[in-house]
Amino acid sequence: xxxxxxxxxxxxxxxxxxxxxxLRKAEGFMAEFRPLEEKDDVHEDNHGFxxxxxxxxxxxxxxxxxxxxxxxxxxxxxxxPDCSVQRTHWLIDGQHRCxxxxxxx
Numbered sequence: 788x789x790x791x792x793x794x795x796x797x798x799x800x801x802x803x804x805x806x807x808x809x810l811r812k813a814e815g816f817m818a819e820f821r822p823l824e825e826k827d828d829v830h831e832d833n834h835g836f837x838x839x840x841x842x843x844x845x846x847x848x849x850x851x852x853x854x855x856x857x858x859x860x861x862x863x864x865x866x867x868p869d870c871s872v873q874r875t876h877w878l879i880d881g882q883h884r885c886x887x888x889x890x891x892x
Contacts, residue, residue: 792866815844835890
């Protein structure tokens, strides 16, 4: 997490999420992000981002040890300490991708 945090840095949230996407792509994840839109059902204001991973470089391990995904979620929260990070979709649950809702605290 420390290496990620150093690379993600302290810029604006959009820049940090964009950097996170590039780091994940470099590790074999098919990742992208987009700003929240009105159509996104987040029950609050729509200021934040959806971070999506369409493929999982650790899926074979995650199928047997789903706790690995929990550590990944903790890492995302640690590198974005001024934000809440919630997983809204999970490949392990049979969904088509993992999606994380990232919003400033």
